[in-house]
Amino acid sequence: MEINELTEAERRVWRAFATGTAVDFRAGDDEDAAQGAQWGPERTVRASVLRALLLNGPQEPGEIAALKLAGARITGVLDLRYGATDFAVRLSHCHFHEVPELYGARFRQLNLSHSALPGLIAATLRVEGVLRLTDCRITGPVRLGGAHISGALFLERARLSAPDDPEPVLRLHHAEIGDDLWAPGMRADGQVQLDGAAVAGTVNLEGAHFHNPGATAISALRLETGSDLRMRFLRTQGRVDLRGSRIPARFDLTRAQLSNPDGTALRLSSCTVGELWLLKGVISGILNLRRAHLDVLYLDPEMLPAKVFLSDLTYTTLTPHEPAERRLPMLERDPRYEPHAYEQLTAAYRRIGDDYAARLVQLAKQRRLRTTRAWYGRVWGYVQDATVGYGFRPLRAAVWLLSLLAIGSIAYAVHHPRPLKASEAPHFNPVFYTLDLLLPVISFGQEDAFAPAGWYQYLAYGLIITGWILATTVVTGVTRNVSRQ
Template sequence: MEINDLTPAESRLWRAFASGTDVDFRAGGPTAADSDDPADGGTWGPERTVRASVLRSLLLDGPREEGRVAALSLAGARVTGRLDLQYATVDHPVRLRHCHFDEAPRFYGARLRELNLSESVLPGLISHAVRVEGVLRLTRARFDGMVRLAGAEITGSLYLEGTRIEAPDTEGPVLQLNQAVLGADLWAPGLSTRGPVRLTGASVTGTVNLRDARLDAAGGTALDAQNLVVGSGVGAACLRARGRVDFRGARVPGTLDLLHASLSSTGGTALRASSCVIGELWLRRGDRIEGALNLRRSQIDLLTLDTGKLPSEVYLGDLTYTALAPHEPAERRLPMLERDGDGFVPYAYEQLTASYRRIGDDDAARLVQLAKQRRRRRTLPWYGRLWGHLQDVAVGYGFRPLRAGGWLLSLLAVGSVAYGLHHPPPLKPAEAPDFNPVFYTLDLLLPVISFGQESAFAPEGGYQTLSYVLILMGWILATTVVAGVTRTVSRQ
């Protein structure tokens, strides 16, 4: 491009490029006035307008100055036409801040040193498979169309702090980062999107920061982060998401922080973190989750979960966690298992039991096991339910051993009084021992121990019926007590 074909604004930029000097067209300079809002850039005149073709010529074949680093550093300009750098290799930093773009830039397959579009207004960004040898800054930029960074390779960080993306007439994700590879962080606190965000298969060496982000995709998936791999953690405290948040198959060795997060997906799954490997999952404080919570098959070292945040439907099948916090009574944790959409899941009760035993709360562990037996009873046929009710009433399935002692003492008292008032006749009067109503009753109640009383005397009428009842109750109590002792021994 000939220098004579340039406008005064473009000539100024052309001269500054060789030395990397900043060019700022804003009326107030760095402290821009209201008229410098890039959203109004369509009204800016020729004094601050630059053609995209001029920018392309500078980046591909611009002037050089010996001893200086050439760079494109422009602020407060209106860029007309399409900045098309598809498959180009650009060795200079590209900084286009506070600018207004008439058309979406195209960096498909390009190789860039640095790209900074912070606080600019753009109708979109097409950068599939772009490679940036440094950082990509889109801080507080505003997009009225899709931002396409699928398959991007960024050796540094991607900055989306305070960025706003709205694409009301677009089908599909408004922010595409699927299969992207970031050598450092995805820094996006305060990100605001109207439409789905896709992070499927992305790899982030450092941290994903979505604190205070607002993701709105009502009726769809607000954040699709399936198979996301993070080197550190995901910070999403105070996240506001309308639509599904999906971390299925993600690998997060650090913390997945959802403190104070507001998750809502009416009629669907609000949070799916199934088949994940997570160091710590924090689901505490803030609004109750609206929609289902799915943690199936995940492995979590520390699950921090507030019972008040849980929705009415959860899925916990094959969920494994080492520790559960904060410590709460079993009565507050058990409703979580009752809400499982898969019905009775024995493994979920075993996990909760193990978490209580790990911290030495055996009473809570026994209560969870008792609740497990009662829940299982609902799945049995009528005769199994009947036997279960008997075990429950008698000794709480062996988890209430003191209750067995109370029943035994009560039955012993009844039998001792009844047979003490009416001695049963001996079978062989000459050989029978002296009758003792207490030991005779014990002989009936205890199925293994014999004191020689039961075999020597034969009650009649109603007293014989009483002996049958005592024998039957003795077997029930003995069976359930043995079952409880067996559980205790095997646990230890």
């Protein structure tokens, strides 16, 4: 391209390129690139001119060429498909009239900060340094699937929307980022797709807003990070799906508000996470933690939604320490009875030495199990619960035994049962006679020597049956306690 074919604005950019000099067409720092369609020819640059510069631009010995342009209206398609440039590219505060096509292109560094674009086609893009989309306003799909970015990807405060396109507003599936994915304050109207992406550093989405009601707001299946996943103060409308992801450090959802009332709000099934923080936020919808593996679970009971799936969830530490009464609703909100969930909570309490809370969890487990039994199993369960709390409250048995002992002793003291053989019968003792009826193993010689009649006989039958029930449940509880020790 000859310089005499260029407009005055384009000649200015052309001459500045060889020395890496910045060209700024802005009238002020507060200009909005989204209004760039109104900018005149004095700040309009054709995309074909930029393409010619990046592929075969002029260079001067001893100078570092670079394209540094701000506040320009760029017309036409910036088509660099499969192209490669060794120059740094900064097109900030620019208004793109057409969607840039950067499929398979290779850049040393690319900066589009504060620009307005109708979309971005950059799948399999290669950037040796940093890709900056800070404060961009993009009104069409951003396609970065399979991109390789050696440095960081910056999307802080970017605004992404694609009102006329059903595909995800941001595609980063199978992308590889050698440093951080930095996007605090980002807003997206549509799905953000991170399936299979690998980020060597931290993924920062603090204060971001994702809006895709009734569908998936964030799809990050099998996402892998090298450090934290920060979602503090996150706001979502739609499903957040991180199934199978690996986050070795902290996954922080402190004060996040996740909303998908008619379905799953947060899905972490089969995830492996170092620390999961669910504190002081709100989850409206289903929380799915099935098969997740967590080293530490920081969980605020108030953040739990009405329905939680916990099948095969494992965690080593549960914090902060809360009474069992505040932790049990988490288990009861799973529609299915999951014995493993109760065992996990029991183990967490025993690990910190709170054996009382562990017993309460085991008692709650037996009560939940009772609801799954047939009617006769439920009846037997109610009996064990009322008598000795399934063996976890053995002192109840002492109260029952003493009460029955008092009733039987008084009844048989008032009306002595007749001796079977008067000449051989021992002296009648109503207390030891009642003990003989209640205790199925120990014998004081009273029960075999005397035979009650009438309703006293039915009382004896009741004492024998009750004694067997109490003895069975007490022995079960004692055995359980001994095995725990």
